[in-house]
Amino acid sequence: xxxxxxxxxxxxxxxxxxxxxxxxxxxxxxxxxxxxxxxxxxxxxxxxxxxxxxxxxxxxxxxxxxxxxxxxxxxxxxxxxxxxxxxxxxxxxxxxxxxxxxxxxxxxxxxxxxxxxxxxxxxxxxxxxxxxxxxxxxxxxxxxxxxxxxxxxxxxxxxxxxxxxxxxxxxxxxxxxxxxxxxxxxxxxxxxxxxxxxxxxxxxxxxxxxxxxxxxxxxxxxxxxxxxxxxxxxxxxxxxxxxxxxxxxxxxxxxxxxxxxxxxxxxxxxxxxxxxxxxxxxxxxxxxxxxxxxxxxxxxxxxxxxxxxxxxxxxxxxxxxxxxxxxxxxxxxxxxxxxxxxxxxxxxxxxxxxxxxxxxxxxxxxxxxxxxxx
Numbered sequence: 421x422x423x424x425x426x427x428x429x430x431x432x433x434x435x436x437x438x439x440x441x442x443x444x445x446x447x448x449x450x451x452x453x454x455x456x457x458x459x460x461x462x463x464x465x466x467x468x469x470x471x472x473x474x475x476x477x478x479x480x481x482x483x484x485x486x487x488x489x490x491x492x493x494x495x496x497x498x499x500x501x502x503x504x505x506x507x508x509x510x511x512x513x514x515x516x517x518x519x520x521x522x523x524x525x526x527x528x529x530x531x532x533x534x535x536x537x538x539x540x541x542x543x544x545x546x547x548x549x550x551x552x553x554x555x556x557x558x559x560x561x562x563x564x565x566x567x568x569x570x571x572x573x574x575x576x577x578x579x580x581x582x583x584x585x586x587x588x589x590x591x592x593x594x595x596x597x598x599x600x601x602x603x604x605x606x607x608x609x610x611x612x613x614x615x616x617x618x619x620x621x622x623x624x625x626x627x628x629x630x631x632x633x634x635x636x637x638x639x640x641x642x643x644x645x646x647x648x649x650x651x652x653x654x655x656x657x658x659x660x661x662x663x664x665x666x667x668x669x670x671x672x673x674x675x676x677x678x679x680x681x682x683x684x685x686x687x688x689x690x691x692x693x694x695x696x697x698x699x700x701x702x703x704x705x706x707x708x709x710x711x712x713x714x715x716x717x718x719x720x721x722x723x724x725x726x727x728x729x730x731x732x733x734x735x736x737x738x739x740x741x742x743x744x745x746x747x748x749x750x751x752x753x754x755x756x757x758x759x760x761x762x763x764x765x766x767x768x769x770x771x772x773x774x775x776x777x778x779x780x781x782x783x784x785x786x787x788x789x790x791x792x793x794x
Contacts, residue, residue: 461737548690565743584697591677608653626654
């Protein structure tokens with residue numbers, strides 16, 4: 421049989437409130453984006469590995485792993501150092517006759533198992549810098565030769581500075597409802613977030629009471645809850661008086677653009693990584709969602725490369741796959757997508773749509789209403 425290339429996501433992650441696949445849609449999304457250029461580069465079948473019929477037996481895996489089939493079980497397994505032999509074997513069967521794996525936000529457990537099987541993985545993640553014309557991919561691999569090829573496609577941090585400057589300039593025309601005098605912003609996150617997993621559990625702000633008090637001092641702070649988790653994310657459990665917390669619902673980029681704001685604190689939010697592009701100190705209480713190499717020379721194992729639109733081309737995949745298998749001749753084709761293409765395709769905007777569409781519309785409507793009252 422000819423080997424194949426597999427596109428997959430976290431085949432072990434269930435829905436938050438039911439034991440069924442949560443990542444099949446993301447895997448299918450990535451597969452449809454990449455199957456044409458990867459097949460053109462490799463001449464191989466590019467298949468999607470999904471949870472379910474004809475794919476991976478996730479319920480059977482949980483049974484063999486002797487782990488509860490629920491979100492808590494997934495959290496416990498996410499970065500587990502090892503598995504029972506039978507559970508590892510069922511995963512190994514899924515990767516027979518596989519030349520390489522292209523992943524979407526693969527968990528550490530699956531990466532380690534692929535390493536042991538000798539299967540090279542290239543993991544694509546939604547990039548933490550989300551203030552540009554579109555979202556992009558942060559790409560990681562464990563293979564040194566693939567990593568060397570990836571470095572040529574890595575955009576250094578300096579590439580993102582004009583995008584942040586444009587957002588900050590736009591925010592001048594979209595002032596917050598109430599002036600921002602506080603110097604510190606604390607950001608919340610969703611309740612279930614892979615970046616919050618540590619030692620088989622989920623973190624929130626409550627686990628960081630001591631460093632939070634030291635960072636905050638005696639002043640007032642802004643708190644921006646995550647739109648999908650309007651609760652306090654543990655902030656109200658650290659003994660900070662409510663009078664010192666001002667909760668805000670302003671657009672996150674409008675807040676980051678306020679001159680009075682000097683510091684952004686979070687557990688593992690991508691907003692903390694974005695803060696420095698707006699001249700703010702970003703403080704991670706936990707682990708950053710991913711570590712981006714600041715430039716090509718710094719790209720090393722364990723770090724992620726910033727890939728803008730190169731992934732659209734077969735030549736990109738020829739470069740990355742050439743150390744692993746025979747590839748086809750380069751064609752020089754460089755496809756491009758319009759702004760917001762991936763945001764719209766994913767139906768995930770991370771506040772950028774408010775800045776470019778909703779907030780200007782609201783401001784124009786308010787001004788029209790004001791003129792009618794005159």
